[in-house]
């Protein structure tokens with residue numbers, strides 16, 4: 153647990169708790185014993201603390217911190233901390249790997265810190281709904297100041313060794329053998345006075361500005377937190393670092409207790425484990441096919457067909473993971489654009505050498521030797537089937553063929569080939585090189601080996617892969633359907649688009665449904681509805697009631713907006729289209745950066761650059777996906793007017809568009825809707841409960857095997873607020889299944905023609921029998 157050895161006058165304590173050397177109560181107990189032994193031994197004059205194996209301790213063991221062992225764990229942690237801080241012999245921490253949370257806090261309590269160049273330090277507790285509760289909020293500001301401490305602790309960001317050295321958090325970077333160097337360093341500081349080495353005894357450098365700094369950052373922190381309580385609580389603890397150390401520690405402990413006992417901390421820790429647990433997949437229809445039994449094919453080279461936004465993003469992800477890629481695009485201009493984008497992104501990530509792994513082509517025969525192909529052409533079944541027919545002939549028989557589709561039938565695509573066992577869906581989310589989710593869809597004939605291969609691919613390229621079954625929209629987009637429908641029905645009944653967005657954003661989503669549609673493109677859903685014959689390109693189908701389709705209530709408002717050209721979206725033409733947009737840039741277009749909310753006038757930016765196209769490339773691939781979103785939204789809202797919003801000069805928020813508001817008002821009048829006041833609570837309940845109800849159907853039908861799979865999809869693909877744990881966790885642990893059932897019963901009685909508000913049989917059954925979502929389909933669960 154903590155191995156004790158001596159090298160002359162130096163005692164070395166090596167934490168040994170594989171794989172991450174996390175602090176359990178036993179590890180901490182062993183550390184306390186080791187420290188006591190070293191202090192007692194007159195021959196020992198200095199102490200080195202290090203981690204055995206791949207890393208310095210990565211923090212407290214979360215399973216213990218969350219469970220019944222929390223109390224002894226915490227008291228042991230504090231005991232170690234105190235022993236270290238007050239020790240009369242110098243203690244040197246030798247850091248390699250990841251010194252996180254309690255691990256970094258232990259290092260801060262020590263007298264000296266050495267690190268290898270590749271070491272990473274961080275206080276990531278905020279991501280777990282907590283704060284660094286072993287003195288981190290008190291010692292860090294004493295070294296880097298309140299302002300930087302707020303930034304580092306509320307973001308939980310990684311601090312690389314070199315940066316740590318600059319910030320004064322480590323004393324020396326060690327190039328050679330860390331342990332050897334640490335022992336010799338320890339020897340060199342033996343006998344030196346320790347008082348100025350104890351961070352607890354220092355004063356905070358910017359103590360006089362603490363209130364000013366807190367006030368200046370409070371608003372940004374609150375906005376970014378989107379309802380999470382941990383970030384601001386971290387700030388409160390940091391604020392106490394200007395008090396005498398003991399008083400600050402007492403405040404930190406109080407605030408830590410508050411956070412640890414909150415439902416949000418439990419939810420965020422659930423998210424942490426769920427993100428990892430999805431790797432332990434099992435086939436929703438046959439539990440015998442799972443991550444243990446199915447063996448993946450080794451993938452070294454991948455063909456990507458289609459060099460649009462998605463194809464380019466997928467290519468970047470694959471290259472960054474070190475895979476060979478053959479990118480095929482039949483349109484030369486499009487291919488050149490994609491190459492420029494890929495080059496630029498990789499250059500920004502200092503990964504230019506990865507370009508050598510890329511081959512670009514317009515010729516399908518170049519795909520003959522790849523291990524796998526990911527098709528990313530336009531979302532059209534006929535086109536995709538044609539591509540798969542070609543791929544089946546050209547690629548080697550054992551190659552896996554994957555379709556990047558957001559909802560088309562995988563079985564129909566597979567039927568175009570003679571190898572349906574090797575066909576699978578891989579639903580990437582845009583921007584594909586940034587978004588973490590990969591929804592992997594198996595078809596009726598997809599083999600276990602093919603499933604294992606795409607699940608492994610997700611891990612290889614740093615994505616969170618979730619295995620789901622084949623149905624319209626799969627899991628994520630299928631559940632989004634009822635949510636969107638309710639949002640539209642709410643418009644008919646009296647709320648304006650911005651009211652719906654505000655309520656959903658206050659719940660914690662980064663964007664409400666209307667801003668999201670503005671961004672994604674109103675015509676995507678329109679095309680789908682046209683294909684499903686719910687509407688036509690010219691208006692409602694003949695002899696169809698305006699507000700009903702197949703017995704269900706139907707809102708034609710988005711169709712009407714599309715007919716007026718109010719797409720609010722990009723139409724797939726990428727930069728070509730943006731180039732065209734330049735010609736009629738007669739009015740101001742504003743780009744909003746989500747990072748700091750600042751707004752720029754595109755025309756003014758353009759005055760300093762050569763072409764709009766180059767400017768867009770610069771902006772789109774600046775290391776910030778939010779920037780991409782806002783840039784595209786702003787541009788597209790110019791090219792085709794946005795569905796509901798406009799961005800006024802200098803404004804930081806999407807503003808309601810009077811034209812749309814008038815149109816909705818006329819529509820209400822025409823169809824006899826009486827405008828009524830609708831509360832935010834009703835908006836949130838109707839939108840989110842109908843989405844969650846669909847999640848129960850998805851589980852019931854075996855489309856997802858576990859509730860946590862759905863949670864992970866929503867957390868990593870749809871911006872569901874992390875501090876609530878995901879839709880299924882939230883409803884079970886925070887709202888309660890019974891309350892969900894009663895609310896759905898109330899709403900479905902009021903709206904009998906909204907089929908998505910009818911409670912799912914699984915929900916009814918669970919409430920009747922007292923069942924639990926957490927237990928559904930989980931095996932070997934840590935949760």
Ligand SMILES: CCCCCCCCCCCCC[C@H](O)CC(=O)SCCNC(=O)CCNC(=O)[C@H](O)C(C)(C)COP(=O)(O)OP(=O)(O)OC[C@H]1O[C@@H](n2cnc3c(N)ncnc32)[C@H](O)[C@@H]1OP(=O)(O)O
Nearest residue numbers: 210211212213214215252253254284285286405408409428
């Ligand atoms: C009740 C009220 C009492 C109030 C008392 C007040 C007193 C205050 C005293 C409080 C003291 C608090 C101390 C401290 O501030 C709290 C902490 O330290 S919290 C923990 C901080 N550390 C982290 O958050 C690290 C989380 N881990 C990671 O980021 C990554 O795992 C990694 C370290 C970067 C490694 O990444 P990878 O190499 O990709 O590996 P995996 O992520 O796949 O992990 C492998 C495996 O390990 C499991 N695991 C990882 N971290 C932990 C952990 N901290 N505890 C338990 N288990 C962990 C992970 O789940 C994987 O498991 P597998 O899926 O393989 O089973």
